[in-house]
Amino acid sequence: MKHFSLTYIFALALAFFFVACGDDESSFAPRDDESSSSIEEESSSSSVTLSGASAESNGSSSSSAKSSSSTDAKSSSSVTSSSSGTSAGSSAGTNSSSGEEKRPCSEEGKTQRANGVKVICHDGFWVPESSSSAVPTSSYFDMTEQFNEKVSYGEFTDLRDGHKYRTVSMYDDTFERTYVIFAENLNYGKMVSGGTVQGDSTKYCYDDDSWYCENGWGGLYTWSNAMGFPAVCDSVSIGAEACSQKFVYPSGYGQPQNYVQHQGICPEGWHIMNSGEWAYLDQRTGGSAAHYMGSKVAGFGNNDYGLSILPTGYWIDYGNEHNKFDEIKVQSQFWMPQQADTDLKAYMTSVSRTNFSRNFPVSKNYGNSIRCVKNY
Numbered sequence: 001m002k003h004f005s006l007t008y009i010f011a012l013a014l015a016f017f018f019v020a021c022g023d024d025e026s027s028f029a030p031r032d033d034e035s036s037s038s039i040e041e042e043s044s045s046s047s048v049t050l051s052g053a054s055a056e057s058n059g060s061s062s063s064s065a066k067s068s069s070s071t072d073a074k075s076s077s078s079v080t081s082s083s084s085g086t087s088a089g090s091s092a093g094t095n096s097s098s099g100e101e102k103r104p105c106s107e108e109g110k111t112q113r114a115n116g117v118k119v120i121c122h123d124g125f126w127v128p129e130s131s132s133s134a135v136p137t138s139s140y141f142d143m144t145e146q147f148n149e150k151v152s153y154g155e156f157t158d159l160r161d162g163h164k165y166r167t168v169s170m171y172d173d174t175f176e177r178t179y180v181i182f183a184e185n186l187n188y189g190k191m192v193s194g195g196t197v198q199g200d201s202t203k204y205c206y207d208d209d210s211w212y213c214e215n216g217w218g219g220l221y222t223w224s225n226a227m228g229f230p231a232v233c234d235s236v237s238i239g240a241e242a243c244s245q246k247f248v249y250p251s252g253y254g255q256p257q258n259y260v261q262h263q264g265i266c267p268e269g270w271h272i273m274n275s276g277e278w279a280y281l282d283q284r285t286g287g288s289a290a291h292y293m294g295s296k297v298a299g300f301g302n303n304d305y306g307l308s309i310l311p312t313g314y315w316i317d318y319g320n321e322h323n324k325f326d327e328i329k330v331q332s333q334f335w336m337p338q339q340a341d342t343d344l345k346a347y348m349t350s351v352s353r354t355n356f357s358r359n360f361p362v363s364k365n366y367g368n369s370i371r372c373v374k375n376y
Contacts, residue, residue, distance in 0.1 A: 102126065110191065111209050118209060145296040146216050151306030153183060158267045163187060167374075168306045172280050179277060180374035183308045185218025185332075188265060194315045194367065195323050198225040204315050204367040206325050216297075217312050220325075220367030223346040226272065226335045227264045234364035237343040247337055262337035266372035272337050273371040278349045278358050281307070289356040298329045300353065309351055315367025325367075331355075333368040 105121035112119060112126070119126040147153065147166060154167040166183040189203040191210050198204075203219030206212040213219050224233040224243075233243035249256035258279070261271040284305070285292040294301020295308040313328030331352035338347040340361035348368055350357040362368075 111205075112211055118207075140211065140215075141297055143216050143297060145303075146310070147183065147295070147308050148303045148306045153306065154180065156182075156267075158188060160267065161188060166308075168308075170280070170284065170305070174280075177376050179280065179376070181273065181277075181307065182270075182372045183306055184216060185310070185312060186221075186266065186370040186372055187213050187218040188267075189219055189221075191219075194325055195317070197231050198222045199231065200225075200228075204325075206313055206328055208325075212312075217310055218369055220312070220315050221265060221335065221370055222367060223335055223364035225265060226368070226370055227262065227337060235344060238339055240343075257338055260337050261373075261375055264337065265370060270372040270374050273334065273349075273373050275336050275338060275347065275349075275358055277373055278334075278336070282356055282358065285356075287356060290351050290353050294351070294353070300329075311352075312369050314369070317363050317365035317367075333362070333366065334371055335368045 102125045104124055105126050106124075108121050108123075110121045119128055151168060154169065156165050156167050157163070158165065167180050168183045170179045170181065171177075172179060187203070189201040191205045191208075191213060192198065192202045193208050194204050196202075196204075198221065202225065203213065203221055205219065206217060222231070222234055224231050227233070227245070229238065229243060229245045233245060236243050238245050238247075247257070247260045247262055249260050255276070258274060258276040260274055262274075263270065264272045266272055281289050281293060290309065291301050292304045293307040293309045295303050295310050298311055300309065300311045309332055311327075311329045312332045313326055313330065314333045315323070316326050317323050331350055334349045334351070336347050336349060336359075338359070340346055342361070344363060345361040346364050347359045347361055348366075350360055
């Protein structure tokens with residue numbers, strides 16, 4: 001009986017040992033419900049942290065940790081909705097091609113560039129317009145070196161529109177007088193599109209873009225408009241019945257037509273630069289007017305004398321659909337008060353990097369630049 005009792009007691013102890021070991025192992029293995037609960041709590045904690053960070057960045061007071069997951073979901077939904085709402089709102093009243101809000105304008109037909117795109121004022125708003133220019137429409141010029149700041153410039157204000165021009169003075173030993181010359185191209189009148197018949201107080205701007213007129217390049221004028229004559233004078237000779245205008249030549253000159261002081265479209269007390277005055281500049285620079293008189297803009301010259309001639313190009317009239325603005329950055333053409341032998345042409349001075357030509361006849365319908373000289 002005693003032996004049996006010891007054996008029985010030993011068996012019970014061994015059984016208890018195995019049961020205890022089994023319970024210990026199971027206590028270290030997480031149950032499915034405990035694992036799920038742990039993951040949810042970690043996710044919830046992460047959401048609260050992000051939500052609090054967002055609130056801080058927006059200057060809001062941080063919320064307590066008791067924010068529920070449904071609140072986080074609502075917040076996330078609100079952000080998405082707000083983002084799409086902003087996108088939808090920005091498309092209202094915008095230019096569909098660029099996504100930019102349409103800007104109002106007041107002067108119908110005026111042009112400018114916005115973000116590299118040429119736009120025109122149409123029906124009260126700026127809208128894109130294609131360009132016919134050979135020059136990339138996204139490019140403008142740095143005008144900081146238009147003038148030579150080592151030159152002592154004067155200033156003249158055109159009382160007709162309040163526009164201010166720099167002037168430069170040059171002394172002519174031959175005639176013992178000083179020429180006071182615009183150091184900028186004339187920019188008087190309202191812009192009209194290239195090829196439009198010009199009337200009084202109108203001009204072309206290169207590429208039909210008012211930026212050029214407004215930023216130192218000046219207007220481009222047909223010959224009759226530059227001379228202050230009726231437009232019909234571009235197609236008939238002056239002195240004809242349809243164009244009764246004429247020039248008043250000075251006396252005491254071997255070639256009086258070269259020194260006519262004709263006001264034309266210049267301000268009162270000034271005249272369109274004539275052939276004799278251009279000849280003086282040619283002699284003054286030794287035939288290198290572009291180098292010495294040309295502005296540094298677009299690398300046109302050194303501008304030693306401060307006349308600041310820009311390579312403005314011109315409007316060329318071929319008499320067909322190929323009429324266009326041409327040769328900006330290449331040369332400038334300036335009208336003179338002289339009609340050529342043929343009724344349809346007049347003389348101009350051409351200035352390029354490598355050439356200076358006076359008394360060159362071209363069609364009166366060209367759009368060329370104007371320099372004004374003070375009467376003497």
